[in-house]
Amino acid sequence: xxxxxxxxxxxxxxxxxxxxxxxxxxxxxxxxxxxxxxxxxxxxxxxxxxxxxxxxxxxxxxxxxxxxxxxxxxxxxxxxxxxxxxxxxxxxxxxxxxxxxxxxxxxxxxxxxxxxxxxxxxxxxxxxxxxxxxxxxxxxxxxxxxxxxxxxxxxxxxxxxxxxxxxxxxxxxxxxxxxxxxxxxxxxxxxxxxxxxxxxxxxxxxxxxxxxxxxxxxxxxxxxxxxxxxxxxxxxxxxxxxxxxxxxxxxxxxxxxxxxxxx
Amino acid sequence: xxxxxxxxxxxxxxxxxxxxxxxxxxxxxxxxxxxxxxxxxxxxxxxxxxxxxxxxxxxxxxxxxxxxxxxxxxxxxxxxxxxxxxxxxxxxxxxxxxxxxxxxxxxxxxxxxxxxxxxxxxxxxxxxxxxxxxxxxxxxxxxxxxxxxxxxxxxxxxxxxxxxxxxxxxxxxxxxxxxxxxxxxxxxxxxxxxxxxxxxxxxxxxxxxxxxxxxxxxxxxxxxxxxxxxxxxxxxxxxxxxxxxxxxxxxxxxxx
Numbered sequence: 001x002x003x004x005x006x007x008x009x010x011x012x013x014x015x016x017x018x019x020x021x022x023x024x025x026x027x028x029x030x031x032x033x034x035x036x037x038x039x040x041x042x043x044x045x046x047x048x049x050x051x052x053x054x055x056x057x058x059x060x061x062x063x064x065x066x067x068x069x070x071x072x073x074x075x076x077x078x079x080x081x082x083x084x085x086x087x088x089x090x091x092x093x094x095x096x097x098x099x100x101x102x103x104x105x106x107x108x109x110x111x112x113x114x115x116x117x118x119x120x121x122x123x124x125x126x127x128x129x130x131x132x133x134x135x136x137x138x139x140x141x142x143x144x145x146x147x148x149x150x151x152x153x154x155x156x157x158x159x160x161x162x163x164x165x166x167x168x169x170x171x172x173x174x175x176x177x178x179x180x181x182x183x184x185x186x187x188x189x190x191x192x193x194x195x196x197x198x199x200x201x202x203x204x205x206x207x208x209x210x211x212x213x214x215x216x217x218x219x220x221x222x223x224x225x226x227x228x229x230x231x232x233x234x235x236x237x238x239x240x241x242x243x244x245x246x247x248x249x250x251x252x253x254x255x256x257x258x259x260x261x262x263x
Numbered sequence: 264x265x266x267x268x269x270x271x272x273x274x275x276x277x278x279x280x281x282x283x284x285x286x287x288x289x290x291x292x293x294x295x296x297x298x299x300x301x302x303x304x305x306x307x308x309x310x311x312x313x314x315x316x317x318x319x320x321x322x323x324x325x326x327x328x329x330x331x332x333x334x335x336x337x338x339x340x341x342x343x344x345x346x347x348x349x350x351x352x353x354x355x356x357x358x359x360x361x362x363x364x365x366x367x368x369x370x371x372x373x374x375x376x377x378x379x380x381x382x383x384x385x386x387x388x389x390x391x392x393x394x395x396x397x398x399x400x401x402x403x404x405x406x407x408x409x410x411x412x413x414x415x416x417x418x419x420x421x422x423x424x425x426x427x428x429x430x431x432x433x434x435x436x437x438x439x440x441x442x443x444x445x446x447x448x449x450x451x452x453x454x455x456x457x458x459x460x461x462x463x464x465x466x467x468x469x470x471x472x473x474x475x476x477x478x479x480x481x482x483x484x485x486x487x488x489x490x491x492x493x494x495x496x497x498x499x500x501x502x503x504x505x506x507x508x509x510x511x512x513x514x515x516x517x518x519x
Contacts, residue, residue, distance in 0.1 A: 132357070
């Protein structure tokens with residue numbers, strides 16, 4: 001006798017929404033369970049670090065530099081009104097290290113890395129390459145997901161600090177062109193205002209962003225369906241959802257770090 | 264009845280009993296019973312959507328059955344731990360309909376990958392020899408350094424088979440091995456399936472809707488219709504049956 005199919009609890013749409021949340025929770029738990037288990041696939045992690053880190057450098061360099069120049073240019077006019085143009089290095093340093101560096105890096109990586117992971121894993125899923133790994137007794141989750149998420153979690157903080165540094169350089173170029181400030185003086189002023197908590201928060205924030213970029217890209221790709229259309233959808237959803245979550249996380253972490261400072 | 268007689272003489276490597284599988288409201292398998300014996304090629308024949316691929320996906324542990332028993336090499340597939348399932352999978356070769364070659368790796372790396380991930384402490388020479396042996400078995404040793412995108416459909420199928428052979432499986436599962444191929448390449452793939460059976464002494468399940476493939480590769484045919492096997496036997500026995508569903512499948516294939 002054919003077993004009866006289970007009926008929906010609410011409706012197809014509502015049920016699948018909650019099932020989606022539960023499945024993503026299971027996916028994240030599966031990552032934490034497997035990340036510390038052997039084998040570690042160090043070679044694959046290094047390859048992914050190269051893909052995420054080194055291959056993103058040109059874009060991060062350009063974006064960071066332009067952000068530094070533009071932010072300095074825009075801030076100068078406002079500060080000059082109050083005769084506080086000399087505060088520019090301090091303002092730019094705080095803005096770049098605390099917020100802009102991690103945020104710009106996360107958004108760039110969400111677009112570049114998140115979509116690439118979503119599309120790559122999605123394509124592997126619909127062309128049965130993930131199933132092929134599984135039937136060959138290879139754990140595809142460990143080999144594909146854990147390595148990629150580890151790589152993004154490690155690389156985004158480094159890229160974020162690099163982005164802040166390049167942004168400061170861009171800012172210095174603009175300041176030097178206008179006020180003829182020396183390199184040492186600019187950076188001395190800039191770094192004097194940055195506390196350990198600022199750097200710690202920025203690094204912590206970037207770790208969270210990096211994890212989000214990796215896990216969402218992998219989740220969307222790993223669960224892609226409906227052929228080539230599904231691959232495009234996975235890549236697109238990976239970017240949109242990651243960007244949304246990055247802003248939410250930014251908001252929460254800023255709030256928490258402000259509370260810590262207050263106490 | 265016939266199945267019981269044979270089981271008295273031959274060793275069963277796969278034993279499926281009362282297997283059910285549904286996807287939502289869609290009931291795909293509705294009480295499937297089947298035995299596959301050591302060294303035989305069994306062709307599962309049927310129209311698209313009758314549950315042929317679902318059946319081998321359950322056999323390889325990619326899908327879980329709703330109910331029923333699936334025994335592969337004496338192990339209950341759906342009751343195994345992940346570790347035990349992986350150990351069992353080393354004895355099962357799966358040739359995918361799409362070949363499922365890893366796009367980012369060349370042919371050599373595609374073959375090395377399952378070997379190096381599953382067998383530790385192999386020397387470079389042992390890996391090279393295993394790759395060459397598998398590629399020689401499918402007649403594509405000259406394609407070793409090519410990327411999958413540079414290969415034809417037939418070559419991709421052959422490399423897919425070579426990738427499974429590198430682990431020396433006892434059971435081969437072929438999902439639509441001749442779909443989308445020209446008649447000459449189909450003939451070559453059919454010959455290859457027979458060669459693999461002889462050389463590696465494998466037991467195989469070949470999923471197809473191609474009657475020529477079924478005739479050339481199958482020792483036994485199992486006709487799947489609407490989630491159930493309606494007839495099992497040799498090619499001639501199956502198609503000698505006057506059942507309208509079998510005859511219409513036969514006539515449509517050959518008149519086309």
